[in-house]
Amino acid sequence: MEILKKPEEMTAWSKRIAREDKTIGFVPTMGALHEGHVSLIRKARAENDAVVVSIFVNPTQFGPSEDYERYPRCFEKDAKICEAEKADAVFHPAVEDMYPEDHRTFIEVCELSNRLCGISRPGHFRGVATVVAKLFGIVRPDRAYFGMKDAQQLAIIERMNRDLCLGVRIVRCETVREPDGLAMSSRNAYLSAAERKQALAISRALRECEAKFAAGERKAMPLLKVMGDILAREPDIEVDYVAIVDPATLDDISEVKDEALAAIAVYIGKARLIDNTMLRAKSG
Amino acid sequence: MEILKKPEEMTAWSKRIAREDKTIGFVPTMGALHEGHVSLIRKARAENDAVVVSIFVNPTQFGPSEDYERYPRCFEKDAKICEAEKADAVFHPAVEDMYPEDHRTFIEVCELSNRLCGISRPGHFRGVATVVAKLFGIVRPDRAYFGMKDAQQLAIIERMNRDLCLGVRIVRCETVREPDGLAMSSRNAYLSAAERKQALAISRALRECEAKFAAGERKAMPLLKVMGDILAREPDIEVDYVAIVDPATLDDISEVKDEALAAIAVYIGKARLIDNTMLRAKSG
Numbered sequence: 001m002e003i004l005k006k007p008e009e010m011t012a013w014s015k016r017i018a019r020e021d022k023t024i025g026f027v028p029t030m031g032a033l034h035e036g037h038v039s040l041i042r043k044a045r046a047e048n049d050a051v052v053v054s055i056f057v058n059p060t061q062f063g064p065s066e067d068y069e070r071y072p073r074c075f076e077k078d079a080k081i082c083e084a085e086k087a088d089a090v091f092h093p094a095v096e097d098m099y100p101e102d103h104r105t106f107i108e109v110c111e112l113s114n115r116l117c118g119i120s121r122p123g124h125f126r127g128v129a130t131v132v133a134k135l136f137g138i139v140r141p142d143r144a145y146f147g148m149k150d151a152q153q154l155a156i157i158e159r160m161n162r163d164l165c166l167g168v169r170i171v172r173c174e175t176v177r178e179p180d181g182l183a184m185s186s187r188n189a190y191l192s193a194a195e196r197k198q199a200l201a202i203s204r205a206l207r208e209c210e211a212k213f214a215a216g217e218r219k220a221m222p223l224l225k226v227m228g229d230i231l232a233r234e235p236d237i238e239v240d241y242v243a244i245v246d247p248a249t250l251d252d253i254s255e256v257k258d259e260a261l262a263a264i265a266v267y268i269g270k271a272r273l274i275d276n277t278m279l280r281a282k283s284g
Numbered sequence: 285m286e287i288l289k290k291p292e293e294m295t296a297w298s299k300r301i302a303r304e305d306k307t308i309g310f311v312p313t314m315g316a317l318h319e320g321h322v323s324l325i326r327k328a329r330a331e332n333d334a335v336v337v338s339i340f341v342n343p344t345q346f347g348p349s350e351d352y353e354r355y356p357r358c359f360e361k362d363a364k365i366c367e368a369e370k371a372d373a374v375f376h377p378a379v380e381d382m383y384p385e386d387h388r389t390f391i392e393v394c395e396l397s398n399r400l401c402g403i404s405r406p407g408h409f410r411g412v413a414t415v416v417a418k419l420f421g422i423v424r425p426d427r428a429y430f431g432m433k434d435a436q437q438l439a440i441i442e443r444m445n446r447d448l449c450l451g452v453r454i455v456r457c458e459t460v461r462e463p464d465g466l467a468m469s470s471r472n473a474y475l476s477a478a479e480r481k482q483a484l485a486i487s488r489a490l491r492e493c494e495a496k497f498a499a500g501e502r503k504a505m506p507l508l509k510v511m512g513d514i515l516a517r518e519p520d521i522e523v524d525y526v527a528i529v530d531p532a533t534l535d536d537i538s539e540v541k542d543e544a545l546a547a548i549a550v551y552i553g554k555a556r557l558i559d560n561t562m563l564r565a566k567s568g
Binding site for chain 1: 291295386387388389390391392393394395396413414417418421422424443444447448449450451532533
């Protein structure tokens, strides 16, 4: 496995692979790899001739009061995981190579970026869209793998990829969970034991929402209430949002027709955690 | 020569060329081709195995009160010119294929876009950057050719291309002029005979500025005054700006060190015309 630090080295590597008529699967990450990332790497491994994992804590997607500085960084450990999962290359650039002093270009995916997490994290998705476009330009993958825990991020990247004709196949991957239901996240490391226990209310709220939906409830209000009530019982959880939205536009909907995204974001201790589930009316 | 209308057809064409290990030179235009465009096509023809010309009047780079509707459109004539210049393909997409209803992604090149023409044309360079990135994604060129008349556009595209790692070689091409000095522009067609005559003041002002610079003047004020005085003599010219700026940042400068861009924009009749020249101190 090769570890590449310079964007131009990464691009040269990818061009060489492409010249051999091999496909490249790409897993962009901020490191602190967990089972969720591993599942992405495995899917990429299964579907492509070569696999690239990027490890880069992207400063432009963090707000000034957010956790950029203390975001977990453990490159040696991450590289070992990539190697064990048979990645062919790890791209691990320096901030100054990704954002030279005179970097001025940013990508906005309008409307989609101002919903849900975009409200409490202004500029976040601008940073995400920009860095993903840059990484696509550097790595030049055939396919790129993203987890559905970050549903809004995925919707934004899919739209950007289509709108800017980037030509990458975006592969949606199921959220990987701890045995007790907590969605895997690098930010779970911020939780104390007590907070960790309360955080289970997030996935429990989503499961209860699914159950009520499966029982026939189609109005958003009662579905939102089920989730809100469960979260409200936990003393250290501060709800950022509980939402039922159109999966394409991310607009709030009042009644679910065919499908809807139920999404939750909470603050708990030092962590901000998100999770979601797709509600789908069974046809026939 | 092939005429391709659908983005996916264009991309398939380009992929075929790339598989044959041929290079693609790309000339993006809004049509109404003149000698300036022809010079770009010729340069692309000389430097690449295949040449693609796009003809697309891009709505997102026009303000609501600008000339999008009446911008000259003459596709048959343009296609003949491309054929005569031995282009291999013309890409001529429909607006709805470039901007489907749910298009939401835009590219901002900050600071550079708020100077010079960006002041009187808010949103213009956002539209330019976005459509050029889209066209690069669709056409996938090795090299792209742009005229230096649009100096700010060129600076913005160069920055975007670098920042987003688009990997296209941007080729700067000299402004082509009418025998009397007027820079070629599709918008010259808007001028009456009387306006056409007055418009010569633009290039004359730039030549006088160059002469004063060559004679040793390095302060911006007197250089600006030379240009302003010449333009002020024309009754139908309304000056938008006369500027001496840093070619990289487009910031105003008060004294020229090594080089500076002298740039002019005026309104005259129904036209808004721009032109510029690079002032370079001879070294040694």
